[in-house]
Amino acid sequence: MSEIPENAPEHCPGPDSSGAGQASACAGCPNQNLCSSGAAAAPDADAAAILERLSSIKHKLVVLSGKGGVGKSTVTAMLARALASEPHIQVGILDVDICGPSQPRVLGVAEESVHAAGTGWSPIYIEDNLAVMSIGFLLESLEDAVMWRGPSKNGLIKRFLKDVEWGKLDYLILDTPPGTSDEHLTVAHYLLQASSVAAIVVTTPQEVSLLDVRKEITFCEKVKLPIIGIVENMTSFVCPKCKHESIVFPSSTGGAASLSLECGIPVLARLPIDPLIARACDEGSDYLSTADQQSPAVLAYKQLAEKIREYFSASQGAAS
Template sequence: MEESQEAQPVGDVPEGANQHCPGTGAEEAGKAAACAGCPNQQICATAPKGPDPDLAAIAQRLQAVKHIVLVLSGKGGVGKSTFAAQLAWHLAHQDKQVGLLDIDICGPSMPRLMGLEGEEIHQSASGWSPVYVDDRLGVMSIGFMLPNPDDAVVWRGPRKNSLIKQFLKDVDWGELDYLVVDSPPGTSDEHISAVQFLKAAHVDGAIVLTTPQEVSLMDVRKELSFCHKVGLNVLGVVENMAELQVPLSSVRFSHQPTHSARTTTATSAASVFPNGETNSHACEEGSGAAESGGEDVTVRVLEALQQLFPGPLLLSTDMFHTGSGGGGEAMARTMGVPFLGRVPFDPSLGRAAEEGRSAAPERADADGGAGVGAGVGAGHEGGAAGIREKQKAEGLSPGPASLLRIFDKIVSAVEKSNCR
C-alpha cells in the first residue's frame, strides 16, 4: 500500500505552535484538533484566510530562472555545502548564469566556500543584489549580513522562515540558467517552508548527499521520505567520502626501525599530506617520519614501484564500514531513486573549500585517464615535490574528476525534468 502523505502547513506556522499545526492560511486554522491548547488558537481562528500573496511575488521574482536545484542531506558534516559550492562553480565554468542561495540560516558557510568573506549585501530599487564571484556566479547568504562571522544566529523557526521567504522574494538574480539552493541538514521547518515557497516556481528537484555508513543512510532514508511526502522530485543520491583516494605522489612513506619490545620486523607506514607539503618540510617541522624516528623513503619507494608498475598509480582505501546497509548505491536502489555516483575523500577538495575556489577550474577529462595519479615514474627531478607538481599539471585528482562525472549527470537529469 502506498504511504499516505502527511498534510503540510498552509501559510506560516506561528512561534510556539503545537505539533501538526495546519498553518495560519489553512481553512481549519484554530479549529483543528492539533490547535487545542495552542496560545495562537484564537488569533488563527479569527484571522482572514486566503492565499499567501508572497508566493505569487516569489514566482514572479524567479520566473527568469530556468532551473532550480536543491541540495539536501539527512545529517550534517557529509559535505553538502562543499558539493553545492562546487556544483555552482562547475555550472558557471560551463558559461551558465548561476545563482547560489544559502538557506542554512544557522550554519551559513557559502561566504567562506566561495571566497567571499567580508563582503556585504547591497540593496537597490530592484531588490537585494547578490554578491558576485564573477559575472556568471552570484551568491546570497545570511553570512553576508553578520557583523562578525563567528556570531551565532539564535532564531526560532518563524524568523528563519521569514528570511528564507525574503531571500526568494527580494533577491534580484536577474536571468539565471541555474539557481542552486544549499539547505540545512535534516527535515526541519525550513525545508517545509522552502518547498512551499518554491512550489509555484517549479523546482527541478533535489540532490541528496550521504556518506557510506549506516548512521548516515538512516537519516537519508528519512530525507527521501520527506521528498516523497512533499512532492519534491529526487534527481539522485551522491555518496560522498566513499573512500580515501589520492595519487601515490601525494603519499609519504617512512621506514620505521625495528624495536624488540614491539615487533621483530620493520614496518612501513603511509600518510597523506592534507596540505600538499613536501617530505623535507615534514621532517623539518617534526611531523610524520621525523617525529616517529623513521627514515623518509618516499622517493625511493616511488621509484621502486615505478619499476614494477610503470604509469600512474592511485592509493585507495575504504573510509567507513558500510555494515549491512551496503552503502549509498544499495540504499538508492532500495528507495527507488537514481544513484549519481561516489566522490572519494580527496584532500584537494578540502583545500579548494578552505581556499574558497573551484576544485576544477578547467574542464578536464572527466574519466580521470592519464591525469589521475600522473607523474609517478615520469622523472623525479625535485624529488616527491617535483612528482606532485607534475601530477597537478597533467590532470585532475580523483575527487574533482568524480565530481565532474556527477555534475554531468545532474545537468542531464535537470534538462530532462522539463519543469520550465
C-alpha cells in the first residue's frame, strides 16, 4: 500500500483509494495530478474477492442524503424491515457511516459483537432473514469517536465488502454518511463493477436540504450510479386521533415534487412524521410490525418497499 505524502491534505483519501486525485480534499493538493493519473496507485488485490462476494447478492441499494439529520438511517432500517417482512426475502444492511454508525442502535443490537470465522465476519442477525454489519460492533463503546483519515475508512469499507459472510442475499442496503466523499467513492467504485446496483436519495422538504440533494444527484450522474428516486422524509404530521395533517417543515420551493420536475427523477415516497418511529428507533424495536397497519407511515413504507421491488424486478428482466 502506498504511503500518504507528508504534504497531503488532512482528509486525503490516499493514493491507493478509488477516489485518489478526485475527492474534494484533493483540490489544490500538489500530488493531485500524480494520484489521479494512477501513477501512485498499486493494483487492487481485493477487487476480485469483493466482486466474488457481491456475486451472491442479487440487488444492491445505496441510501444517500446530501445533509445529515434527514432520517436516512431511519429510512434504511425501516425499508430493510419492510422488505424482510416477506420471510423468503433475505436482506442485509451494511452501515458504512464510519464516524456515525446508527444501525446497531436503531435495530436493537447495539450490545452485540461480531464473530470472525474462517470465511470472514459473520453479520449480526435481527431476524432469520435480516442481518446488519456496522463498525459499531467493532468499537468498545458506541460513544467511542472514530477519528480516521480517508484511507482507514476506505480500508474498512473494503473489508466489509470483501469479508462479511452474508450468504445469499436478495437485497443489500447500504446506509452511507451525508455528503459525497471518500466513503461514497469507494462504495460506488466497487458496487458498480457488479450487477443490479441503484440508489435512492433521502431529503426533507426544506430548500436547505434540497440544495445538498442536488449535489448528491450530480455525484450519482458523475459516477454513473442509477437513481431509483427521491424519498421525502418528514413531509407532514398526521394526528393519530383526528387524522388532521399538519406541515411541520414547510417548503419554500415546492419540496421533493419540485426537485423531481427539475431533475426528472420520480418521488418514490412522502413519509410522514410519526413519534412512534422515533421511539422505536431509540428502543430498537420493529415499528412496522407493532404499529397500526393502516397508519400513514406504515402504508408509506410498505409502498416504498414495493416500488423498490418493482424497480429491481424490472431492471433484472431488462438485463436478461
